[in-house]
Amino acid sequence: MPRVTLARILDECLLAMQRGESLEVCLERYPEHAAQLKPLLETGHTVRRLPAIRPRAAAQEASWQRFYARAMEMRQVRNAARIPWWKPVSIAASGLALFVVAGGGIAYAASQAGPNDQLYSVKLAAEEARVWFAFSDNNKTDVLISQANTRVDEIVALVDNNQPVPEDVLNALGNRVSRAATIVNDRPADDPLKTKTADLAARQEALLLAVRDNVSDKATDDYARTIAKIHTARLHMDGIAETVKPADVELGITQVSGVAEHSTTDDNVWTIGGLEVQVDRRSIGSDTLVAGQLANMVVARGSDNRLRALNLTARDPSDVPEESSRVVGAVQAIQPGAVVIGGRTIPISDQLLRTLSQGRRVEIDISSQDGSAAAIRFRDAPDSIANTLVIEGVAETDLQQQGQNATWRVGGQNVTITSTTLLDATAGLLKKGAYTRIETQRNGSNLVARRVTVLNVAGAKSDRAFITGAFQGTINGPWQVGGLQIDAPAGQVPPPTGTIVRMEVTRIGTRLQALSARAILSADTSDIITSSGYILSIAPDQWKVGTITFNLKSNTIIDGKPVAGARAIIWARPDDNGISAVYIDVLDDVAVLPKLQRPSPTGTTQPDSNLTGTPQPIGR
Amino acid sequence: MVAITIANFMDRPEKLAAAQGQMSRVTTSQSLYEREMIQRAQNMDEGALAWLYQVYYPKIYNYALVQLGDVAMAEDLASSVMLKVLESLGNYKWRGVPFAAWAFRIARNQIIDLHRRRKRRGEVDLDVAIATNSDYDPQPMAELALERSRIQAALLTLTDDQRQVVVLKFIEGFDNGSIAKILGRSEGAIKSLQHRALLSLRRHLSQDAEAGA
Numbered sequence: 001m002p003r004v005t006l007a008r009i010l011d012e013c014l015l016a017m018q019r020g021e022s023l024e025v026c027l028e029r030y031p032e033h034a035a036q037l038k039p040l041l042e043t044g045h046t047v048r049r050l051p052a053i054r055p056r057a058a059a060q061e062a063s064w065q066r067f068y069a070r071a072m073e074m075r076q077v078r079n080a081a082r083i084p085w086w087k088p089v090s091i092a093a094s095g096l097a098l099f100v101v102a103g104g105g106i107a108y109a110a111s112q113a114g115p116n117d118q119l120y121s122v123k124l125a126a127e128e129a130r131v132w133f134a135f136s137d138n139n140k141t142d143v144l145i146s147q148a149n150t151r152v153d154e155i156v157a158l159v160d161n162n163q164p165v166p167e168d169v170l171n172a173l174g175n176r177v178s179r180a181a182t183i184v185n186d187r188p189a190d191d192p193l194k195t196k197t198a199d200l201a202a203r204q205e206a207l208l209l210a211v212r213d214n215v216s217d218k219a220t221d222d223y224a225r226t227i228a229k230i231h232t233a234r235l236h237m238d239g240i241a242e243t244v245k246p247a248d249v250e251l252g253i254t255q256v257s258g259v260a261e262h263s264t265t266d267d268n269v270w271t272i273g274g275l276e277v278q279v280d281r282r283s284i285g286s287d288t289l290v291a292g293q294l295a296n297m298v299v300a301r302g303s304d305n306r307l308r309a310l311n312l313t314a315r316d317p318s319d320v321p322e323e324s325s326r327v328v329g330a331v332q333a334i335q336p337g338a339v340v341i342g343g344r345t346i347p348i349s350d351q352l353l354r355t356l357s358q359g360r361r362v363e364i365d366i367s368s369q370d371g372s373a374a375a376i377r378f379r380d381a382p383d384s385i386a387n388t389l390v391i392e393g394v395a396e397t398d399l400q401q402q403g404q405n406a407t408w409r410v411g412g413q414n415v416t417i418t419s420t421t422l423l424d425a426t427a428g429l430l431k432k433g434a435y436t437r438i439e440t441q442r443n444g445s446n447l448v449a450r451r452v453t454v455l456n457v458a459g460a461k462s463d464r465a466f467i468t469g470a471f472q473g474t475i476n477g478p479w480q481v482g483g484l485q486i487d488a489p490a491g492q493v494p495p496p497t498g499t500i501v502r503m504e505v506t507r508i509g510t511r512l513q514a515l516s517a518r519a520i521l522s523a524d525t526s527d528i529i530t531s532s533g534y535i536l537s538i539a540p541d542q543w544k545v546g547t548i549t550f551n552l553k554s555n556t557i558i559d560g561k562p563v564a565g566a567r568a569i570i571w572a573r574p575d576d577n578g579i580s581a582v583y584i585d586v587l588d589d590v591a592v593l594p595k596l597q598r599p600s601p602t603g604t605t606q607p608d609s610n611l612t613g614t615p616q617p618i619g620r
Numbered sequence: 621m622v623a624i625t626i627a628n629f630m631d632r633p634e635k636l637a638a639a640q641g642q643m644s645r646v647t648t649s650q651s652l653y654e655r656e657m658i659q660r661a662q663n664m665d666e667g668a669l670a671w672l673y674q675v676y677y678p679k680i681y682n683y684a685l686v687q688l689g690d691v692a693m694a695e696d697l698a699s700s701v702m703l704k705v706l707e708s709l710g711n712y713k714w715r716g717v718p719f720a721a722w723a724f725r726i727a728r729n730q731i732i733d734l735h736r737r738r739k740r741r742g743e744v745d746l747d748v749a750i751a752t753n754s755d756y757d758p759q760p761m762a763e764l765a766l767e768r769s770r771i772q773a774a775l776l777t778l779t780d781d782q783r784q785v786v787v788l789k790f791i792e793g794f795d796n797g798s799i800a801k802i803l804g805r806s807e808g809a810i811k812s813l814q815h816r817a818l819l820s821l822r823r824h825l826s827q828d829a830e831a832g833a
Contacts, residue, residue: 007815012798014814040818043825047790050768055681055695063699067673075664129670202785 009033014044042368051436057136064133064455068375074545103516115154115169124172137183141193144180145200148173152207159380164216172228173208177201181233189239198237205230205311209253209298212419213448220404224249226616227300231310234284249309250301250523252404252418258425258454260295260314272297273309273454275399284307290314291477294426304399324367325546328381329529331360339364339375342529344548348375366547371549379420382441382450385525385571386470387443389482392455393465397435410436411465412507413447413484421449427592428454435460437587442483453567456588467512468502468520471495486512498523502559520583521556521571528582532569535586538562543581550581558584565591658719662709669706676720677702677791680727682711687731687789697734701727703833728784728802776822782817786811 009324014028023041027034075386113119127147134140151173158165181201184194208227215223224246231244258273268280270289277299280288286309293314299307334339339348339356346366348356356362364378382388393411401406406417415438417423428434434454440447469482472495478485479501486493486505494515495501500521503514521528533546543550545568560566566588572579660668680701685694705723712722748794775783784803788794803810 007811010818011811035672039822040815042821043818044790046767046825047771047786047821050771052682052791053685055678055698056691059695059699060677060681063702064673066699067706068669069670070703072663074706127668129667132670157799174829286702379730390733462670472732614622 006036008194010037010040013037013041015464017041017045018048025553043176043181047298047483055135057139060135061139064135069192079261082090083339083417088501104175112393114246115158115166116163118167118452130178137298138193141180141183141197144176144183145197145277148200148204152204153174155207155211159211159214163214165211165214165219166216167219167222170208170219170226171213173204174229177617178229178233180403181237185236194237194464201230201234201237203312205234206377209255210420210591212253221246227253227310231282231284235282238284240281242280244282244300244310247304248302249310250303251401253298253300253310253407253419254307254421254423255296255298256423256425256430257294257296258423258430259317260289260291260293262291270295270309272430273423274425274429275299275425278306278308280308283312285312285314288314301401301404324365325373325531325533326363326365327529327548329361330526331356331358331362334358334565342527342572342579345580346375347372353545368547371591385500385521385528386532388440388450389440389447389467389469389484390437391447391467392437393435394460394462395430395432395436396462398432399430408438408449408452410438411467412505412512413465414439414447416443416448417452418448422451424453427456427588430454430474447483453587456592458589461505464515465505466502467505468500471497471499471501471519473497478511479517485511486514489517491512492517495519499526500517518557527573528571529574530569530571532567534592535562535564535566538564543568543570543584548579550579551577551585551586552581556584558586560584560586561589562586567592642755654719655714662712672705673702676705678725680697680723683724683787683792684731686772686775686791687783688734689776693734696728697730701730704730717801721801724788724794724798725802732780736740755797770825771821774821776782776818777824778820779791781805782813782820785813786809786817786821789814 009030013021013030015541016026017023023038023045026041027038030037061592113123125333127150131140131147133144134143137485154169155165155173158169162537177197177200180197184191184197187194189195202562208223212223227249228244228246231249235242235244256273256275256277260455261271263269263276268278270279272295277297279289279297283297289312294317295312295314297309297312299309301307306455313335327341327344328347331339331341332343334353334356335345337347337349337353338345338351338380340346341362341364346364348364356378361381361383362378363381364375368374368378391411391413396409396412399406399417404419407416408417423430428436430452435455435457437455439451440449442448467481467484467486469484471494471509472480472482474480474488475485479486479488479494481501481503486503501517502520503517505514507513507514531545531548531550533548534548536544541552543552543562550570550572560568565585566586568587569585570581571583572581574580626725633776657668657671661672677698681694681698684697685691688697690692701723704726708726775786778786781803785799788799788802791797794802796810799805799810800807804814
């Protein structure tokens with residue numbers, strides 16, 4: 001047979017094998033040529049399965065730089081040639097227009113675009129090109145991390161400006177984090193890039209959890225998807241082959257702390273502050289959880305209405321750090337490695353610092369470790385104290401889940417519990433009968449809870465409550481306080497508008513009747529900082545609460561019993577001598593340190609009627 | 621096939637992966653996607669240029685490395701070819717010649733030029749140098765298998781046309797039509813070259829195996 005014929009048969013068999021046919025089948029088709037074909041087909045197959053060799057990243061990158069530079073030269077030359085020579089007057093304008101048409105102008109404009117701008121998709125596309133040209137895994141991961149940080153900055157800026165967080169920035173964030181995680185998944189746990197990526201993913205998940213209320217309505221599905229994606233990426237980087245699905249976080253996120261108890265019916269279910277929470281391998285930090293520990297959990301509510309812990313930390317009650325504080329105030333200055341709030345310089349990590357800006361009102365958690373106090377986390381605070389309304393009273397219902405939020409009726413007021421509400425069930429259960437302090441912000445007709453704290457006080461009366469808020473004036477007699485209408489005590493003179501008042505109220509039908517009222521802060525609250533923590537020491541003129549020592553003056557108001565070991569909230573003002581307490585609210589009747597008291601089965605407590613301190617007359 | 625635009629896939633890695641997968645096997649039938657990207661690259665669109673580089677640099681490098689057997693030379697050649705592709709991009713026209721075939725033709729011409737220059741300078745012929753040095757390891761990377769060295773050495777014993785056919789078909793994944801356009805030969809000639817190349821390769825690989833036994 002002529003060679004050309006065998007060459008054709010050989011080619012046909014090679015093509016058939018490339019399409020998946022076996023060598024044997026091909027040889028059976030041409031038995032008379034099988035002996036000649038077999039070694040040739042095997043040789044072709046051997047060469048075909050040689051793996052392609054990846055170019056060295058450094059060489060490819062250097063070559064790209066030359067390629068790109070040449071492309072830009074060519075573009076400039078081309079653009080210059082297009083300038084209409086016959087119209088010299090408009091050369092400058094034409095050149096600019098061509099530059100824009102050629103993409104330079106658009107690229108620049110896009111690089112400045114924010115998530116709600118039309119050019120934002122162009123910006124994301126340009127960033128994608130950068131990922132392509134990071135040829136090594138390390139460079140690629142660095143680029144993805146950098147881009148994820150840009151997304152974080154964009155989200156922070158949106159939240160700062162009270163704008164909704166749209167779906168594209170969420171998708172882009174989840175996309176970049178999960179891609180970076182995929183690259184480093186198989187690396188050792190102590191690999192620096194893996195550690196960096198894991199830290200980033202943890203911070204970004206925390207950020208997303210904190211901005212839930214800023215997510216636009218149409219982006220809620222993307223939000224759930226992004227949370228699920230980032231959390232799953234974190235699990236995989238931890239070597240846990242589990243997945244969190246968007247449906248698992250569909251109905252929102254809640255943060256809760258309290259004593260953890262194991263369910264008697266299901267190994268993977270724990271109760272914390274009275275809430276049943278599924279804790280399993282998908283709960284980061286769950287491996288060391290022990291019954292009786294004080295746990296702090298970020299829990300998600302799934303479409304099946306079950307709560308699942310995403311992240312948790314736990315410690316023995318006796319290990320709770322005494323020297324920890326929460327400070328709320330405006331950022332006065334930013335220094336290298338520190339932030340100044342209320343005249344105090346607070347050390348803070350660079351990672352936290354980069355998202356802070358001067359003038360922003362924040363709530364910062366400070367913890368003392370190894371003798372020095374440093375900020376460990378923060379979140380945005382209301383614009384001023386006057387925008388906060390505090391309700392203290394007995395819970396009249398259990399938490400009622402409604403879609404992504406829950407409602408709770410406390411002290412006669414319906415309060416909305418959102419994903420960003422911090423639920424502190426350290427001293428009792430989050431259920432009907434609990435005596436509770438709720439810091440709220442008014443959103444239209446809704447009172448939205450920022451923090452819920454179950455208190456440890458005795459003798460609470462279900463028909464009484466304490467309301468603390470800004471006096472807004474009178475409407476045909478009743479006082480307007482933080483949006484609530486309250487009938488003032490008989491003969492009480494209204495304070496100046498803006499004064500922060502604390503009123504003990506009772507309900508008469510649908511009306512709120514104040515039994516007592518007093519001013520606790522003048523209208524000017526601009527330099528006031530709010531701090532909370534455990535009372536560590538009490539002296540006549542000085543209290544140490546958490547990490548901060550407060551000076552007491554003759555006009556300092558104290559509510560509650562001064563008990564070392566109880567929790568307190570202090571409104572204070574910096575002055576030449578340090579920080580002077582203006583108002584102290586002692587939250588608990590008894591010390592909750594060093595050993596926390598276990599909540600009673602019903603959570604009911606006795607009334608807090610024995611107020612002490614120096615009352616200040618209304619209208620001072 | 622529906623054209624995929626940059627905006628469509630930029631933030632969807634799965635689409636990007638699929639698009640790149642489409643490009644992993646070069647065929648005479650051009651995808652609309654590739655056509656769109658080339659047209660954009662001709663307009664100096666940065667995203668399309670990035671795509672062009674990302675797809676073709678590794679292919680050209682691999683093509684050069686197999687034939688030159690030297691990492692540094694292959695890198696230089698791939699870089700030089702990509703610049704030439706960029707500078708000639710405006711001349712490329714859709715007239716039945718796939719872009720990949722057009723780009724590889726540039727690569728092949730540069731490899732021929734390189735050999736000519738080396739011969740003019742009186743340098744030792746690369747084929748001989750590599751073929752006579754059985755210990756030669758041109759690729760220090762970990763994934764270089766012993767088999768690759770053997771095949772690479774055997775490839776260098778083929779004639780230039782035979783080697784081109786083997787590399788373009790079995791390593792780069794071109795079909796006969798594209799190879800014919802790159803080499804300027806008929807498809808029938810390509811089949812004959814392929815046959816002779818595999819015969820010769822088989823013979824050298826067998827001898828090599830016997831020598832090593």
